[in-house]
């Protein structure tokens with residue numbers, strides 16, 4: 108299979124209703140995207156797959172949903188007000204602005220080719236600021252969170268006291284974050300408004316190295332289990348000069364994007380930095396008393412931090428394929444069934460009234476368990492192609508024989524194999540094939 112070009116996926120996303128440019132009727136809003144009927148389902152599936160693995164299938168992680176707006180004190184304590192910035196340079200010739208750390212040659216402008224035309228680098232804070240209440244000005248300033256993580260730290264005590272967990276345990280959250288990125292781009296890879304899936308895993312300090320190792324491996328495996336080929340993924344430990352102000356070690360899980368290796372998720376060893384900072388700034392004791400050993404300590408934190416949109420881009424890029432069926436070219440998204448927007452398509456062979464009631468009944472039965480699409484337009488061949496292109500793992504075709512023999516045809520997206528199945532056992536058959 109040839110490497111997927113970004114344009115192939117961007118076009119498919121637009122054509123089939125996964126992702127649209129934001130505010131398109133007004134000419135678009137740069138590097139912002141809206142998720143259509145299929146894209147919103149897929150985003151939900153990415154979130155749910157993460158919550159399933161990180162929360163549902165284990166007993167040491169709980170989920171929260173914290174506020175997006177936060178007062179400045181939170182970000183003073185976290186260090187974001189002082190440190191969360193990118194170094195910016197302006198080209199004095201073409202007036203374009205660049206991130207200094209993204210330049211291949213710090214002396215050459217990638218915009219116009221001029222040499223030595225850059226201004227001194229200036230720190231540009233990435234947080235969006237706004238005002239709470241009717242009066243703009245000092246005292247009313249609030250920030251839109253640039254990461255979900257601080258919601259877990261400021262709620263550490265609440266969760267500890269109400270959930271009966273003790274270290275090692277984690278607090279997970281999925282939600283929107285906002286960064287005034289200087290160079291957004293590469294489709295949904297880097298946008299100013301995006302969604303994160305983060306877990307702060309609190310551990311006894313002596314166990315932090317072992318848990319860091321555990322989470323690096325576990326998070327890499329999550330992408331493989333959801334269908335990304337292992338050779339398109341790698342774990343890259345950060346060099347010392349790349350580490351964030353709070354980090355004692357970070358590894359990026361990188362994906363082979365069409366433009367090269369890039370970050371998909373970061374796993375950071377945040378030490379006790381955040382809890383200590385919030386304890387100092389708030390005056391609250393943010394620690395844990397270990398009764399068994401009669402000792403009080405501030406837990407260390409391991410943080411796996413992923414992006415919902417960035418993960419969706421990687422899943423789409425890895426799943427995109429073109430092949431031939433019966434001498435005819437087709438585009439196919441080989442998405443894992445858990446990620447596919449629709450799990451099953453119900454396709455009556457004809458629009459004739461005699462078939463509709465049975466086909467609708469099957470749609471209702473399957474629809475109680477799965478996201479199902481019902482499509483009775485065009486030829487059956489075209490409808491199969493459409494479902495292949497949006498990644499639907501199974502098609503169920505209802506034909507005139509179904510009225511007589513009480514059976515339907517199931518078609519598999521990847522093999523295109525078709526088998527006849529009694530309607531009475533259809534739900535079981537679908538469940539076996541999907542794996543859930």
Ligand code: ATP
Pocket residue numbers: 254286288295296297298299300301302303370371372373412413414415416417418
């Ligand atoms: P990058 O170096 O690519 O800017 P980062 O190291 O700043 O990313 P983190 O702060 O570690 O990113 O955030 C964790 C995850 O959140 C990233 O791995 C990514 O999946 C996602 N993410 C961060 N910034 C963006 C963005 N602007 N658009 C989309 N996803 C993002």
